[in-house]
Amino acid sequence: MDLDQLALLRTAEGEAALAAAAQSADTDSLAAAMALRSLGFAPELANAALTQVALRRRAASKFGADAARVFLTRAGLEQATREVVAARRAARLAAAGVRALADLGCGLGADLRAVTAAGIRAYGVDADPVTAACAALNAPDATVTCGDARDFDLGTVDAAFCDPARRSGGRRVFRPEDYSPPWDWVAALPQRVPYTVLKLAPGIDQGLLPPGAELELVSVDGDVVEAAAWCGPLARVPRRATVLRDGTAHELTGSGDELAPVGAVGAYVTDPDGAVVRAHLVAEFAAAHDGRLADPSIAYVYTDTPVTSPFGRCFAIDEAMPFSLKRLRAALRDRQVGRLEILKRGSALDVEQLRRDLRLSGPNPASLLLTRTPTGPLALLTHPTP
Structure with a gap:
């Protein structure tokens, strides 16, 4: 367009x-x-x-009920913040006393909409003329201009939010130095505006974060959607995993440096939410449930009792066996499994090829977790706990 x-x-x-x-x-x-x-x-x-x-x-998952009225571009929609995530971020900024915010690289205006709804005066700037025009229509209570984010007068605001463009020529950009604005400028923003939040790709190299920043990983209904670096006075803890399920938010915090105990496979295994794993909070999750890892580098948490938590899915282990296609196929045939969920951590197996090789047949469901321990590859036949 x-x-x-x-x-x-x-x-x-x-x-x-x-x-x-x-x-x-x-x-x-x-x-x-x-x-x-x-x-x-x-x-x-x-x-x-x-x-x-x-x-x-x-756009319904990102703009909610207003999706039928907003104006969009393909690239802008790809990077737009989900409504529920933007609203939580805006509420946290408002609670911190932010009165005026510059959204540097405002995209289609999803965050601007949330910020103005929270009572914060907002200024948006985007380098793409069409995107900026859409943002002005989508967030009418904000002041939006087209231009280079680096030229914005930061002296007019007390907070900054920056979501650098991670697409160029229709393709995703992976190297931070290729972001727009470039990463060195983005990372230096907290030195100019202490109340700064940076929206980042979930896979960002955490060593690139500004000193003292809080890294928050956010997932929505099981999908990790973004990372955010809260800088200066906005930082509260080193690491935070925010898990949004069915509109309800749950938070797990910690240092990100703890190591979980290592021990034997138990009667139950929990697959932590991706936000917990990417925030390096698996040890904190394991400690909360008296859990352990079978391999220190793999984030499956084993317990002797079932775990009920928004931060992970718990499975009861029906059988644990060294991986063998022949043995696994026989076990599934004996259980008459025809519907199989396959998850994996620490396994190089191709899931779809394995599914074909297993030749499933039968009326029963099951969950297969592929992983490894210090003794070798492991297959866990399980079923989800209630």
Whole structure:
């Protein structure tokens, strides 16, 4: 989408095209485009409306009920913050006394919307003209400009939020030095604005974080969606795992440096949430449940009693065996397992190839955890605990 197409979508005719496109079950089909054209919409408008509606349908998990009304780009939607995550971050900033915030690299305005809703005066800047125009429409209570984030006058705010662009030319960028703005400028932001939050990719090299920053890993319904570095007075603990399940938030904190005890495989095994693992808080989780690891480098936590926790899924171990395809196939056949969930940590096996090799047949479900111990590869036949 370009600025002309965005302007066209905002006209009365554009609104009518969007409404007509929303009635289509398949916005990507040629038939949908032909249907809109048969209603009198020009090809360019029909295609723009169908593309926008398709993006809005994908945006429901990030923009909630307002997804049907926001304006989106493909790249912007990919990096946009989920509504529930943005709202929690804005509430924490408001509780810290932040009054005015600069969103440097504001994208489509998801965080701006949350910040203004929390009563904070917000300024957004984005280098892409179309993205900035969308943000201005999506967050009407914020002041949005198009430009280089590095040129923003930070003296007008008491806090900064920066989500550097991690896409270039439609492709994901992995090296921090290729971010926009570049990482050296981003990492130095807390020196200029002590109340700074940096939104980062979950796989960020933690050694790159500004000194003294709190690293928060966030997951939503089992998916790790982002990392955030809380800097200066905003930092409370070295590491935090925030797990959002069914709209409820749970937090686990710690140093990130603790080591979990190592011991034997138990009657139960818990697979910690990805946010716990990436925040290096597996030891804290294990300590809370009298758990242990069978291998110090693998994050499966073994216990002698079942674990009930939002920070992980617990399985009762029905059988633990050294990995052998023949033996595993026989065990699954004896249990008449036809529906098998396969999880793995510390295993190089290809899950889909293994599923084909197992030749599953039967009415029963089971969960298979592939891992290793100091004695070699291990297969755990399990079932989830209630």
